[in-house]
Amino acid sequence: MPDETVIAGIRKNIEAYEAARASAARQVRWRVPLFVGLTLAAVVVIAWLFNKVADPNEQWFSTPHVFLYFIGFAASILLYFQAIKPATRLQQSFRDTLLPIIFGFIREVRYQHGGRPNSFDRLPREAVGPFNRQAFDDVVSGRYEEFPFELYEAELREGTGKGSSTAFKGVIVAFEAVEPFPGILVATRRTNAVVGFFRGLFGSKLQELSSGEPLIDAAYEFRTDNIEAARPLVTGRLAQALKWLGETWPDDPARVALNGGDGFLLLPQAKNFFELPEISVPLDYTRHVAPMISDMGAMLATAALVRKIGVKDEAG
Structure with a gap:
């Protein structure tokens, strides 16, 4: 098991991670609503434009509208993962650094x-x-x-x-x-x-x-x-x-x-x-x-x- 010196090193690395984690968390907080929100706004605008040429009985629900909603949903998921990428990248890089230190008794x-x-x-x-x-x-x-x-x-x-x-x-x-x-x-x-x-x-x-x-x-x-x-x-x-x-x-x-x-x-x-x-x-x-x-x-x-x-x- 790790001795006090190793534990002190782990705690020091945790402090460095915490500073980076707080920064990444702040990025995620504004990136997610921005990326997903802009996508949804674009879908609404394009759907409104479709209404100009759609049959009055198919407002918001015509075939082009359905395809648009599907594409918008897929794009939202993709952009969500793009928005949280800084956090994901930070966690994995920290694991690459910290796990060998944690298991220093090996x-x-x-x-x-x-x-x-x-x-x-x-x-x-x-x-x-x-x-x-x-x-x-x-x-x-x-x-x-x-x-x-x-x-x-x-x-x-x-x-x-x-x-x-x-x-x-x-x-x-x-x-x-x-x-x-x-x-x-x-x-x-x-x-x-x-x-x-x-x-x-x-x-x-x-x-x-x-x-x-x-x-x-x-x-x-x-x-x-x-x-x-x-x-x-x-x-x-x-x-x-x-x-x-x-x-x-x-x-x-x-x-x-x-x-x-x-x-x-x-x-x-x-x-x-x-x-x-x-x-x-x-x-x-x-x-x-x-x-x-x-x-x-x-x-x-x-x-x-x-x-x-x-x-x-x-x-x-």
Whole structure:
């Protein structure tokens, strides 16, 4: 966790941000009504001119009027986002500066926004289910307690339009396992019998096994392509880790995946872990930054525990 020197540096950066934030907030306050107001005024004037040539029974509602209103509505939305661009740009530039400072307790810390994480292609797809669209937000990587990790916010979706569904939304922590697992092992939230039937019907290469713990087996299903190597983990350290995870992350069961030397901890969450408040809200260290640091510390401490599940008892 950050020491007093780092915290003092964070507070100093917050002071600099606050001066810029107040200026950006003032810009947004006059830009939004100006940009949108001028657009609406132009629509009204043009609609009035259309009335000069429109049928008396179609005043304000002729076909050209309807097209005008549609174009005006679209233009208003576009100009609204143009009006708030100074605030959006400021927030992202501040994140680029502040997040590496906030997470200064992480060695070799690196931050990027929206990039594809390096470890994502090694994540077993069985841990998240089918998806055809992915989006990434904040990506933080570095070394914590001597192990390299990559932590990122991801949203994975299957389908398009209104019929799409969320396969996973939350935080994924990728890390180096202490002991590589000879194959793939995933622990995911237990699905219903129908999903399990179709998975078997279409030939999933992974076999299911149980931990022998009724509560754990009711919440999780374990699947692997190496039953013999997986069994001592599923009945031992992995089951213990999942019990602890259930207490630490009670909202939605965390998922764990091992793929050779790579380990993955998936924490389903709807909220944005690294979100800054709206530009109109003053940034406060205690309310906004300290919880962010605490969340990061908790996730990395959890990953540090999970990465040891493959260690043999006599070595642990």
